[in-house]
Amino acid sequence: xxxxxxxxxxxxxxxxxxxxxxxxxxxxxxxxxxxxxxxxxxxxxxxxxxxxxxxxxxxxxxxxxxxxxxxxxxxxxxxxxxxxxxxxxxxxxxxxxxxxxxxxxxxxxxxxxxxxxxxxxxxxxxxxxxxxxxxxxxxxxxxxxxxxxxxxxxxxxxxxxxxxxxxxxxxxxxxxxxxxxxxxxxxxxxxxxxxxxxxxxxxxxxxxxxxxxxxxxxxxxxxxxxxxxxxxx
Amino acid sequence: xxxxxxxxxxxxxxxxxxxxxxxxxxxxxxxxxxxxxxxxxxxxxxxxxxxxxxxxxxxxxxxxxxxxxxxxxxxxxxxxxxxxxxxxxxxxxxxxxxxxxxxxxxxxxxxxxxxxxxxxxxxxxxxxxxxxxxxxxxxxxxxxxxxxxxxxxxxxxxxxxxxxxxxxxxxxxxxxxxxxxxxxxxxxxxxxxxxxxxxxxxxxxxxxxxxxxxxxxxxxxxxxxxxxxxxxxxxxxxxxxxxxxxxxx
Numbered sequence: 001x002x003x004x005x006x007x008x009x010x011x012x013x014x015x016x017x018x019x020x021x022x023x024x025x026x027x028x029x030x031x032x033x034x035x036x037x038x039x040x041x042x043x044x045x046x047x048x049x050x051x052x053x054x055x056x057x058x059x060x061x062x063x064x065x066x067x068x069x070x071x072x073x074x075x076x077x078x079x080x081x082x083x084x085x086x087x088x089x090x091x092x093x094x095x096x097x098x099x100x101x102x103x104x105x106x107x108x109x110x111x112x113x114x115x116x117x118x119x120x121x122x123x124x125x126x127x128x129x130x131x132x133x134x135x136x137x138x139x140x141x142x143x144x145x146x147x148x149x150x151x152x153x154x155x156x157x158x159x160x161x162x163x164x165x166x167x168x169x170x171x172x173x174x175x176x177x178x179x180x181x182x183x184x185x186x187x188x189x190x191x192x193x194x195x196x197x198x199x200x201x202x203x204x205x206x207x208x209x210x211x212x213x214x215x216x217x218x219x220x221x222x223x224x225x226x227x228x229x230x231x232x233x
Numbered sequence: 234x235x236x237x238x239x240x241x242x243x244x245x246x247x248x249x250x251x252x253x254x255x256x257x258x259x260x261x262x263x264x265x266x267x268x269x270x271x272x273x274x275x276x277x278x279x280x281x282x283x284x285x286x287x288x289x290x291x292x293x294x295x296x297x298x299x300x301x302x303x304x305x306x307x308x309x310x311x312x313x314x315x316x317x318x319x320x321x322x323x324x325x326x327x328x329x330x331x332x333x334x335x336x337x338x339x340x341x342x343x344x345x346x347x348x349x350x351x352x353x354x355x356x357x358x359x360x361x362x363x364x365x366x367x368x369x370x371x372x373x374x375x376x377x378x379x380x381x382x383x384x385x386x387x388x389x390x391x392x393x394x395x396x397x398x399x400x401x402x403x404x405x406x407x408x409x410x411x412x413x414x415x416x417x418x419x420x421x422x423x424x425x426x427x428x429x430x431x432x433x434x435x436x437x438x439x440x441x442x443x444x445x446x447x448x449x450x451x452x453x454x455x456x457x458x459x460x461x462x463x464x465x466x467x468x469x470x471x472x473x474x475x476x477x478x479x480x481x482x
Contacts, residue, residue, distance in 0.1 A: 017445030101444035110305030195470025
């Protein structure tokens, strides 16, 4: 009897808030790794149109002939989509539980030490998700093409972030800054959720989280700003 | 000191409740916060009004009975229990807002008193060790490394006041649960039930309607006993290990 109880309890615990958070931590880590790879790809813009367009082209040929054309890219897209869906689903369930956990709000509430990054995880995440849809329509499918459509990824970038479309750049900057903050608290939180945090490692984990967030933010902001300032064109 | 209080008044569980303003005059800076409330209650009683109900017991910061949200912060401006907070932390003419702990798992019984029975049920789910009682074993019968003993003791200082839940943006009871999991999980006596304990306690925690932890750290910042935030990481580690394990008991 005792045995069945624990087995039952264990399957119940797989739906616990800690289990959902772990799913968010793992999928978040996959997305951070993708961001770093994506950032590296973007930085190829400084090597000129040929290199940049070749990089994009090679992504489609990666793994050939072991994989079909665009095979690697589609595997990555499926993995990323799954990661995003699991991440958003878990976040939605946890947010709903948190809202329910405090039915009556405080008349007066003061936070003692929470960071801006940690406070903006939920709405920031929603805004990032909306931005990703716009981003794919803009630069991947080129459905939205400020400055004109092109088959060359380099030209799409240069056209899209041209000074006359400053609002596209503005939206991009806002999204990248949000991503940076999301990653900053996300890495810290994921480490805690996966049980890596210890009091003695707090500074190190925070420093790593800030460093990765800063590199991602700056790395993604460099290309559009270079286009805006006419350094790339 | 003259103080203006805005206090949450609620007649019972079914009552809607509202903020009521009171003036308290001639408050000594050396009074504790609860003594200031005693002065208010004497005044209310003499006027034939219902005194403000609040929980308290030892009034020396070790029992965990007292606790209200003062100006939006659990236990108020000092990192201590409400009974150990003194009026010298405020200034003459201040307006002070006093509210009960706000969480679905802590329903208001009356005014500032909440029912923290959910904490008891989390402890009942696994916050213990099963050992035959009898004469106390020799102190050196089971060696415990000093670092483990210190860690267990730090976690064991939790008095279950509920400030962590009150301060948490998600009304999560994770720091409380983690303190107990860390306390017992750090000691040799707690090992046989370690895997089952964390699973049962987390399930009870979620069943009581507490939210999940988002590692923001408000809980540890207001904890009067300084329970470290990394106990939550230890709880997570133990839970993930338990979920991966196939041990039946």
